[in-house]
Amino acid sequence: MPDAAPHRPQQRSAETREKLVEAALQVFAERGFEGATTRAIVDRAGVALAALPYHFKTKELLWRAVADHSFGRFAEQFSARIAGLEGVDSRTRLRLLLGDYVRFAASHPELHRFMQDASSESTERLRWLVEHHVRPMYETLAELAELPRTTGADAWHPGHLLYAVIGTVATPYAHAAEFELLTGERPDQKQLIDRHIDMLLGLFLPGSEGASHE
Amino acid sequence: MPDAAPHRPQQRSAETREKLVEAALQVFAERGFEGATTRAIVDRAGVALAALPYHFKTKELLWRAVADHSFGRFAEQFSARIAGLEGVDSRTRLRLLLGDYVRFAASHPELHRFMQDASSESTERLRWLVEHHVRPMYETLAELAELPRTTGADAWHPGHLLYAVIGTVATPYAHAAEFELLTGERPDQKQLIDRHIDMLLGLFLPGSEGASHE
DNA sequence: GTCTATATTATGATAGAC
DNA sequence: GTCTATCATAATATAGAC
Secondary structure, rough: OOOOOOOOHHHHHHHHHHHHHHHHHHHHHHHHHHOOOOOHHHHHHHOOOOOHHHHOOHHHHHHHHHHHHHHHHHHHHHHHHHHHHOOHHHHHHHHHHHHHHHHHHHOHHHHHHHHHHHHOOOHHHHHHHHHHHHHHHHHHHHHHHHHHHHHHOOOHHHHHHHHHHHHHHHHHHHHHHHHHHHHOOOOOHHHHHHHHHHHHHHHHHHHHHHOOOO | OOOOOOOHHHHHHHHHHHHHHHHHHHHHHHHHHHHHHHHOOOOHHOOOHHHHHHOOHHHHHHHEEEEEEHHHHHHHHHHHHHHOOOOHHHHHHHHHHHHHHHHHHHHHHHHHHHHHHHHOOOHHHHHHHHHHHHHHHHHHHHHHHHHHHOOOOOOOOHHHHHHHHHHHHHHHHHHHHHHHHOOOOOOOOOOHHHHHHHHHHHHOOOOOOOOOOO
């Protein structure tokens, strides 16, 4: 790591951008695009109000930067795993990917909340998001996991299967506060995450239970 | 139906309240609590701005009225079915309830969006919602469906199972705009709803497929 | 019970000093 | 690049006429 405290200008700038994007992801996920105020975002980022229009021009463009950042992190998280899946049989592939996805959703519940907020209306923002991030990700996943075929259920609509996986994986974490109030337990504890993965394997890949905690 | 056009005062009042609650449900679901403006709500309801504070005092109290209304309709939808389930074996019970739930979620995707918005932060609103509506509903369902036992999976955490069911059922409809942009098909068509139910039966009650479209 | 008009506060974005 | 101060608009809620 280079010298601390007073950084070079372009480094400070990059840090401010980074802080704004991370804070904006949280606030967009918590309060939705319309409910997220620029003041709440800059307060959480610990930067001045005017830093936001300086770096991103508008709230809308900040939102796009947040989407790029989040899907980038999602892809990054999986690229190492995916590289190691060459030649692995598709059942094992699915098992490993599902565990990864659950752990990702548990540590980044904001992504699913962000997506549901974007999907609640058919806006230009949503069209941009689908074409730039959702469709490319979907095509990669479909190819990699051969989703419809390996489950042995050709009759299932690929959209239903996709949203069933997303829904079962992400809902406990997207509704974490509700989950905790209802059950008294936090869904993002390691122990509960492992039980969650076991349940999902039982649901989507019967016979694969218990082999997920590597 | 009583006489049309110029109604009696208390009837007009009830109609205004009803229009406000229905409009507010849509707007809260689309834009979240913070993003929902009272102007957007009264515009959609077709009433004057001042009608909102007159009938509900604050946006917060309107939100509670929306929750009461939505969970009331949910319970109502199921009470007829539930009354007919006396003595029916629990597998059949689950099959029928699941189909009902999918059809409900397809025609009322707002309820799931409303819930996820409420769950995105641990607020006083969420606590109120869990204690007044979520927990009572959960206890009724758990009792009725004997959820954990009939699936033959005692090891599953009841919270995981609950949110897995909610997630698989509601996600395609909560993300309907995204689903349509991605697949080119609307998830709320009757044909796709029936395929969705078949998939869910295959997932949660293997062996029960195809018998759901009554 | 419902409306028009308005008080008050909060919002997104900008200007200009540093 | 970042800050303080500020503009123009839009928000929730209220007052008072009808």
